[in-house]
Amino acid sequence: MVAQRLGLGLLTLFAVSLIIFLGVEALPGNAAEAILGQSATPETVAALERQMGLDLPPHERYFKWLGGMLQGDFGVSIANGREISELIGVRFANTLFLALMAALISVPLALVLGILAALYRNSIYDRSVNIVTLSSISFPEFFVAYILILIFAVTAGWFPSLANVGPETTLWERVYRCVLPAATLTLVVVAHMMRMTRAAIINLLASPYIEMANLKGMSRSRIIVHHALPNAWAPVVNVIVINLAYLIVGVVIVEVVFVYPGLGQLIVDSVRTRDIPVVQACSIIFAATYVLLNLTADILSIVTNPRLLHPR
Amino acid sequence: MSEIKNLELALQHGKISRREFLARTSALGLAVTVPSIVSGTAHAATPKKGGKFVAGIGHGSTTDSLDPGTYENDFMNGSAYLRLNHLTEIDNKNELIGNLAESWEATPDAKTWTFKLRQGVEFHNGKTLDANDVVATMNHHRGEDSGSAAKPIVDPIEDIKADGNNVVVTLTGGNADFPYLMSDYHLAILAAKDDGVDWQSGVGTGPYAMQSYEPGVRMTAKRNPNYHMEGRAHFDEVEMIVIADVAARTNALSTGEIHMMDRCDIKTLHLLERNKSVKVEETSGNGHYSIPMRTNLEPFTDNNIRLALKYALDREAMLQTILRGHGYIGNDHPIGKANRYRATDAELPQKSYDPDKSKFYLKQAGLSELSVDLSAADAAFGGAVDAAVLFKEHAAKAGITINVVREPNDGYWANVWNTDNRGWAMCYWGGRPTEDWMFSTAYAEGAEWNDSSWKHPEFNKLLVAARAELDDAKRRGMYVEMQRLVSDEGGVMVPLFNNYLFATSDKVAHDEQMAGNWANDGHKWAERWWFA
Numbered sequence: 001m002v003a004q005r006l007g008l009g010l011l012t013l014f015a016v017s018l019i020i021f022l023g024v025e026a027l028p029g030n031a032a033e034a035i036l037g038q039s040a041t042p043e044t045v046a047a048l049e050r051q052m053g054l055d056l057p058p059h060e061r062y063f064k065w066l067g068g069m070l071q072g073d074f075g076v077s078i079a080n081g082r083e084i085s086e087l088i089g090v091r092f093a094n095t096l097f098l099a100l101m102a103a104l105i106s107v108p109l110a111l112v113l114g115i116l117a118a119l120y121r122n123s124i125y126d127r128s129v130n131i132v133t134l135s136s137i138s139f140p141e142f143f144v145a146y147i148l149i150l151i152f153a154v155t156a157g158w159f160p161s162l163a164n165v166g167p168e169t170t171l172w173e174r175v176y177r178c179v180l181p182a183a184t185l186t187l188v189v190v191a192h193m194m195r196m197t198r199a200a201i202i203n204l205l206a207s208p209y210i211e212m213a214n215l216k217g218m219s220r221s222r223i224i225v226h227h228a229l230p231n232a233w234a235p236v237v238n239v240i241v242i243n244l245a246y247l248i249v250g251v252v253i254v255e256v257v258f259v260y261p262g263l264g265q266l267i268v269d270s271v272r273t274r275d276i277p278v279v280q281a282c283s284i285i286f287a288a289t290y291v292l293l294n295l296t297a298d299i300l301s302i303v304t305n306p307r308l309l310h311p312r
Numbered sequence: 313m314s315e316i317k318n319l320e321l322a323l324q325h326g327k328i329s330r331r332e333f334l335a336r337t338s339a340l341g342l343a344v345t346v347p348s349i350v351s352g353t354a355h356a357a358t359p360k361k362g363g364k365f366v367a368g369i370g371h372g373s374t375t376d377s378l379d380p381g382t383y384e385n386d387f388m389n390g391s392a393y394l395r396l397n398h399l400t401e402i403d404n405k406n407e408l409i410g411n412l413a414e415s416w417e418a419t420p421d422a423k424t425w426t427f428k429l430r431q432g433v434e435f436h437n438g439k440t441l442d443a444n445d446v447v448a449t450m451n452h453h454r455g456e457d458s459g460s461a462a463k464p465i466v467d468p469i470e471d472i473k474a475d476g477n478n479v480v481v482t483l484t485g486g487n488a489d490f491p492y493l494m495s496d497y498h499l500a501i502l503a504a505k506d507d508g509v510d511w512q513s514g515v516g517t518g519p520y521a522m523q524s525y526e527p528g529v530r531m532t533a534k535r536n537p538n539y540h541m542e543g544r545a546h547f548d549e550v551e552m553i554v555i556a557d558v559a560a561r562t563n564a565l566s567t568g569e570i571h572m573m574d575r576c577d578i579k580t581l582h583l584l585e586r587n588k589s590v591k592v593e594e595t596s597g598n599g600h601y602s603i604p605m606r607t608n609l610e611p612f613t614d615n616n617i618r619l620a621l622k623y624a625l626d627r628e629a630m631l632q633t634i635l636r637g638h639g640y641i642g643n644d645h646p647i648g649k650a651n652r653y654r655a656t657d658a659e660l661p662q663k664s665y666d667p668d669k670s671k672f673y674l675k676q677a678g679l680s681e682l683s684v685d686l687s688a689a690d691a692a693f694g695g696a697v698d699a700a701v702l703f704k705e706h707a708a709k710a711g712i713t714i715n716v717v718r719e720p721n722d723g724y725w726a727n728v729w730n731t732d733n734r735g736w737a738m739c740y741w742g743g744r745p746t747e748d749w750m751f752s753t754a755y756a757e758g759a760e761w762n763d764s765s766w767k768h769p770e771f772n773k774l775l776v777a778a779r780a781e782l783d784d785a786k787r788r789g790m791y792v793e794m795q796r797l798v799s800d801e802g803g804v805m806v807p808l809f810n811n812y813l814f815a816t817s818d819k820v821a822h823d824e825q826m827a828g829n830w831a832n833d834g835h836k837w838a839e840r841w842w843f844a
Binding site for chain 1: 382553559
C-alpha cells in the first residue's frame with residue numbers, strides 16, 4: 001500500500017510542477033523584465049533573456065528542468081545564478097525549525113486542552129477555552145503577530161521583534177528569537193486540533209463500551225484517557241498532520257512580519273521575479289511535504305486503528 | 313598654474329565655494345583636485361570610531377545578484393556604497409568630489425576625459441587598484457551582450473584605455489557632466505579578472521569588506537582598515553537586514569534591534585516621531601512622481617490638451633493627501649532641489665490649480681469637455697491609484713472626465729508604462745544628479761525611456777549644446793530654458809517630488825548636512841555616520 005501511495009505521490013508532484021510552470025508562464029512579464037524593472041529596454045531584456053536561457057521555447061525549458069530534477073539536480077536560479085539546492089537548503093532548515101518548535105508547543109497543548117475540554121464538557125472552562133482558541137484562529141495571523149510584538153517586544157521588552165537568525169546563531173539564541181513567531185503559529189493552529197480532539201472524544205463517549213465502563217464505576221478521566229482516546233486517535237492524527245503541513249507551507253505572513261528567513265519568503269520573491277526554477281523547487285518541496293505527511297497520517301491512523309485496513 | 317593657485321587660496325579663505333572652485337577649474341580645462349584643507353572643517357561634531365551598526369532596509373530580494381549591472385533596489389544600492397567605490401562621488405553637500413579618481417581633466421570640447429587614479433588603493437583581498445580594473449569595469453557594462461542597467465550611461469564611450477595610472481575615456485560627443493555619471497551606483501569599480509571583472513566575490517575597495525551575504529536576508533561587513541578616504545567609515549561592523557514589512561521595520565527600530573530604518577510609513581510617521589529614542593530624518597531629493605502623456609497619441613498630440621490637464625490638478629492638495637506634506641510640489645519638469653540648475657520661481661513661475669485656465673486651454677483645443685483614461689497601479693509608486701482618483705476629482709471641476717483604469721502591478725513597467733498601449737499612465741522617477749542625465753534619459757527624442765514620446769527640436773538642440781558647454785553661467789541659462797520648454801510644452805506632468813524619509817536611533821550622529829541624491833544620505837550612511 002505504501003509503495004502504491006508513494007507512486008501516486010510522485011504523479012501528484014509531476015502534475016504540480018506542470019501546473020506551477022504553466023501558471024508562472026501565464027503571468028505577465030518574465031524574469032528579465034522583472035529584474036530590470038523600470039530600466040528595461042527591449043535590447044537589455046533580450047540580452048538578459050539570452051543569458052538566462054529564456055529565449056528557448058517553454059516546453060524545452062520545462063523538459064530540461066524536469067530532466068535535471070530526475071537526476072536530483074535542482075538547477076540554478078535564473079535571477080542570480082546560485083545553486084538552488086544551496087539556496088533552499090538553509091531556508092528549508094529554518095522553516096522546519098520554526099515548524100518543529102511551533103509543533104512541540106501546540107500539539108501537546110491542543111491535546112491537553114481538548115481532553116480537558118471533553119472531560120469538563122459544557123463547563124466554564126470548556127467554554128472559555130473554546131472562545132479563546134476560536135478567537136485566535138479567527139484573527140488574521142499578522143494581527144495576532146503584531147499584538148504579540150506590541151505586548152512582549154515593544155512594551156515588555158522580553159523578546160525580540162525580529163526573528164533574525166543566521167548560520168552562526170546558537171541553538172539557544174535561535175529558540176529565544178523564535179518564541180514570538182512560534183507563539184503566533186501556536187495560537188493559529190491550536191484551535192483546530194483542540195476542537196477535533198474534543199469532538200472525537202465526545203463522539204465516542206456515547207458508545208456502548210464507554211457506557212459499560214461508566215457502569216463499572218470508573219472515573220471519568222480514566223475512561224477518557226484509557227478508553228476513549230485510543231479510539232479517537234485516527235481523526236485527531238489526521239488533523240494534527242494537516243496542521244503540521246500548514247506550519248511548514250503556510251507561514252509566509254509570519255515569516256514576513258518577524259523577518260524570518262524561511263522558505264515562504266523565498267517563494268514569494270521568486271514568483272515576483274518569475275524565477276521559475278526556484279518556484280518549481282519550492283512547490284515540489286511543499287507538495288512533497290503534503291504528500292508525505294498525509295501518508296504518515298494514514299499510516300498512523302492504521303497503526304492506532306487496524307480496522308481501517310479493511311474498509312467495509 | 314598660478315590661476316589654480318589663486319583659486320585654491322580663495323577656496324581656503326572661503327572666498328569661493330567648493331562648487332565654484334570645481335566649476336572654474338574645469339572651465340579652465342584643468343585638473344581638478346579639491347585641496348584637502350577644506351575637507352574635515354565641516355564636521356559639526358568629531359566622529360567617534362566603533363560599534364556595530366545594524367540597518368533595516370525595506371528592499372532586497374532572494375533573487376538579488378552581486379553583479380552591479382543588476383542593482384535595482386535600495387538594498388543592493390546601499391550595499392554598493394558599503395563595499396565598493398566609484399571614480400567619483402556626490403558628497404553630503406550634493407557636490408561632486410573625487411573618490412578612486414584623484415582628479416580629472418577634459419579637452420575643451422569635453423569629449424576626452426582623463427581620470428588620474430588615487431595611488432596605493434587596495435582591494436579587500438590585497439590587490440592594488442590600477443587603471444586596468446577601471447577599464448574592465450566599464451567594459452563589463454558596455455557592449456552588445458550587456459544586460460546591465462547602466463548600459464545607456466556607458467554607451468557614449470567610444471574608447472576607454474589605461475594610460476599608466478590614468479584612464480582615458482573618449483566619448484562620441486562632448487559631455488561636461490561625464491565625471492558625475494561616474495558616481496552612478498552601477499559603475500562601482502571592481503577588480504579585473506580574466507576577461508571580465510570579479511563581482512562574484514563581493515570584493516571592492518570600499519569602506520567595509522563583506523563578511524557574509526545571503527540574498528534577500530542580510531549582509532555583514534567589517535571595516536576596511538586600509539580605507540583610502542580620510543575621516544570616514546567609523547563603525548567596526550555593519551549589518552544590513554532585509555525587513556520588507558514597514559511595521560516590522562518600525563518595531564525593530566523602536567525596540568532597538570536596528571539603528572536605522574529606511575522608507576518610513578508616512579501614515580504613522582507622527583506616531584514614530586513621539587518615540588524619544590528615535591530620530592526621523594528627511595532629505596529633499598530629485599525623486600518625483602510623474603504622469604507622462606504619450607504625445608504621439610490622441611488626444612495628447614495637442615499641447616492645449618496637455619496644458620488643460622496640467623492646470624486641472626491641485627498639486628498642493630495632492631502633496632498633503634498622498635505624501636502628507638513630506639515632499640514638495642513639482643512644476644512639470646524633472647529637475648529637483650538636489651540638482652544644480654533647478655529653475656527658481658522667478659525664472660519659471662509655478663503652475664497652480666486653475667480650472668478656468670484649464671477650460672480656456674480646452675476651448676483653444678476646440679473642445680468644451682474631455683474624457684481621458686488614466687492608467688494607474690501601485691507598482692508605479694505607493695498611492696498611485698489614490699493619486700489618480702484624487703486627480704479625477706480635481707479635473708471634474710474643469711469639465712474633464714478622467715477614467716481611472718486600475719492596472720495589474722505585475723508587468724506594469726513592461727506592458728503599461730512607456731508603451732503605445734496606453735496614452736496616459738502613472739510613473740515614478742528616482743531623479744538623476746545632473747540635468748543632462750535626466751533629460752537625456754527621459755526627454756530626449758529617441759531615448760528609450762522618453763515615456764511621453766516627446767519630440768521637440770529646439771529642446772533636443774539645446775540638450776546637445778548644454779551637454780558640451782563648460783561655462784557654468786551659459787549652461788544654467790540653457791537648462792532653465794529647457795525646464796521651461798518641458799514645463800510649458802512637454803508631455804509629462806510632474807505633480808510632486810517626494811522627500812526621502814528614514815529614521816535612526818538617537819545614538820546615531822552624522823554631519824549637519826545629508827546628501828539628497830539618493831535616500832539615506834545618498835546610501836552612504838555606513839561610511840558617513842557614527843555612534844555619538
